[in-house]
Amino acid sequence: MLKIEHLTKSYAKSNVNAVDDLSLELRPGEIFGFLGPNGAGKTTTIKILTGILQYDKGSVSICGNDLKTQSVAAKHSIGYVSDSHVIYDKLTGREYVDFMADVYGVDVHTRKERAEKLLDKFELRGAFDSQIRTYSHGMKQKISIIGALIHSPDLWVLDEPMTGLDPQSAFQLKELMRSHCDEGKTVFFSTHVLEVAEKICDRVGIIVKGKLIMVGSLAEIKEAQGDSSLEDIFLSVAGGGNE
Numbered sequence: 001m002l003k004i005e006h007l008t009k010s011y012a013k014s015n016v017n018a019v020d021d022l023s024l025e026l027r028p029g030e031i032f033g034f035l036g037p038n039g040a041g042k043t044t045t046i047k048i049l050t051g052i053l054q055y056d057k058g059s060v061s062i063c064g065n066d067l068k069t070q071s072v073a074a075k076h077s078i079g080y081v082s083d084s085h086v087i088y089d090k091l092t093g094r095e096y097v098d099f100m101a102d103v104y105g106v107d108v109h110t111r112k113e114r115a116e117k118l119l120d121k122f123e124l125r126g127a128f129d130s131q132i133r134t135y136s137h138g139m140k141q142k143i144s145i146i147g148a149l150i151h152s153p154d155l156w157v158l159d160e161p162m163t164g165l166d167p168q169s170a171f172q173l174k175e176l177m178r179s180h181c182d183e184g185k186t187v188f189f190s191t192h193v194l195e196v197a198e199k200i201c202d203r204v205g206i207i208v209k210g211k212l213i214m215v216g217s218l219a220e221i222k223e224a225q226g227d228s229s230l231e232d233i234f235l236s237v238a239g240g241g242n243e
Ligand SMILES: Nc1ncnc2c1ncn2[C@@H]1O[C@H](COP(=O)(O)OP(=O)(O)OP(=O)(O)O)[C@@H](O)[C@H]1O
Pocket: 011, 012, 014, 018, 036, 037, 038, 039, 040, 041, 042, 043, 044, 045
């Protein structure tokens, strides 16, 4: 589904690796939570996976397609929700979702069906024909999610998706992640909310200073760490990461 091998990237003028020899494999049907302190390399990894950033070393394969040599096919399998709402705010919600559906070649009937389901879930129907610039933070987050799911991607990648969502919408998003994975698809998301990770992730990974230092199911991680809480484990391994 997603295979990352020895991924390494440093930014220009930096002598440290933002992502450092990171290897990870995700299976179909799993929700994977990507945890780590501020500046650990989560967004950098996610932007590499989605083809936004180039990388220096290693390889990324998505649904069997190499991100460098088969980039269009690889990107076709991804739906991406960024941590900042870089969406076209002069478009209405409907125009934006139509644009995303056109990009991914989703037919008119299917896009309508999917959009309606998601609009109801997120109670966004009333604002669908308003310009996105008039949306609140949470509403922008919701329309980004709808745009990212309109082609029903095999791999759904979200960078801190719970930020700005009200409790109801956060609940709906968690439900969506689960139902997406129940269909055999995969979710990869970063979060600072450990309770969310504990509740919905099949596996989590902790990244500190660009290195993936721990990966496994919560039960496995807790057992390996002497049955501490995820918060205690996170604080003990990530404590020195915030500089
Ligand atoms: N555009 C950039 N140019 C130079 N350095 C950058 C750039 N973006 C990020 N970095 C650096 O790369 C490292 C990883 O940053 P990244 O944004 O990936 O962290 P993160 O884990 O997503 O953090 P957060 O939890 O705060 O979102 C940091 O040291 C950061 O300063």
